[in-house]
Amino acid sequence: MARRWLPLLLVPLLGELWGRAAGWGALGAGDPGQPRVALTFDDGPSPRTPELLAVLARHGVRATFFVTASACAAFPAGLAALEAAGHRLEAHGRWHRHALLLPPGRSGPRCAGIPARGSRGRCCTAPYGGHSPWTRLLVRAARRQVALWDVEGRDWTAADASTLARQTLARVKPGSVILLHDGPAVTPALLDRLLAGLHERGLSAVPLHELPPSASAGGPAGNA
Template identity: 30%
Template sequence: MKKVMQCSKFLLSLVLIVGIVLAAAGHEATAKGSAKASGASSVFVAVNDTLVTYPVSPVIHKGTLYVPLVETASAMNISVQYSKGKVTLKHNAGASVTLPANGQNTLVKNGKTFISFRVLSQKFGFQLSYLSNQNLYRALNKGAALTDAQLANKYSSYIQQNKTKATAAAKPAAGSRTIYITFDDGPSPYTPQLLNVLDQYNVKATFFMLGNQIANHPASAARIVKEGHGVGLHGMTHQKNKFYASPYSALNEMNMDNAQLHKAANVNTKLIRPPYGSKPYFTKAYRDQTAAYGYRLWDWNIDSNDWRYKSNPQKIYDSVMRDVKNMKRKGITPVVLFHDQQATVSILPKMIKAIQAEGYTFKPLTNDMKPLNFWHDER
């Protein structure tokens, strides 16, 4: 692998991106809309058995990791050529692709073109792995000889010497009087009513949706996005023995769910919430697998227990308001778990008015927020 000069800071956050669009390099320095990069963290990138070093650090823009295109392509034995608004990538094994330049999945910073590490990797058949102890992300194909553990050991001294303190990303601010309400298991036949209530009170929420339910109610999924609510993934089956069969099965369900979301609403998301919450089943192996694909794990700090009180919605109200007031006294931002169901919809207007009376503003979760989860895993 061709190495460039070493630098001390690296950035990373991987995301799932459906479209593959690349931009031209140096001559784009003055292009309009060049994106501003943000954040710095102790993250490292490798291709097969070699750590990639860059003349400039990778950047994170709107929660997406972008790596310098030319250096990363070179490390993968991919040539880059530009002509008439298009960029052609060609692997030395023969695979090639020509794509439009100046696309939505690239950015330019100080004359340098950056692209998603995951996008470039998957387009040319590289798999992704994540070594959590070193915060090292790896793209590998049949050219890799080392195991992940061997690679980590090979570069352990370098990584220890070059670790930097991560810059905190946006996250729910303690005592901000912001509340995040979330709805699992939809869309459902009750989603239109639920959205009507949210619209009536000018409230934004986040919906962790099941892929099969999106397929059954695509119009509701599209409306959720159109009306500015947050969207997250909840898998496909909601069956413990299937979803948690292996880390790969969990990842596969999230990817399939994301594909259904894109089909219905033309968007993708990085937000995930596994069935039944992340503890105890969503262990480190599962979290490493999904984090390598850019997913961010969300649980909650208030459980409405609406699934338990379907026949008595007033108990849903009492439970939530007790916990919201307790969080307010402690200065903790609430993230509330609801379900997309009739009982919840019926009590929601009363609950929204009471929460607003406590001085809260309702906001959706976004891809660039550091997640809240039971494992305290902020990836």
């Protein structure tokens, strides 16, 4: 009996692996011929949000923040500050769990948790970059698109800001989508160094929708 159910269990797993590798139904890097990169943050708002906003304001940069329902409820002042500063708000999920660990009804954008007010967009990112087949189908049905990234700032590791900035800048190219996080203590310093490095290379950091992203050729890697 167990063997009869095995193919049914393997199909979603294989679909997940193939979908992430191919970036099916998702948005990724933008036009490599334009001197722009997209700057995105997952997981916020958080107690770190004011520091990030200060760095962004100092550099005159706007970004895209993929927020969670729980963080919006816990830090409403941070959410209001993001809106007031003109940053783009998108959905990162109501439950910060991998899509394969959620039932289908909890993996779509209706459960994304982005507030009804604010500068909402049409994209969402999945926690840990995990997109199940259900996620992609439900996102498309809601006229949203999954957004991926091609450069991970790795601010969830123990490395210092200078090291992370150097490693990140080494991977950035025109059209890149850069992923950072709203929460780690190292991120404000990393962001400051990263923006300075982008400026030196003649690259402008913009919100994701101003890149704009295109169909992704590959899936994400890392923690989100």
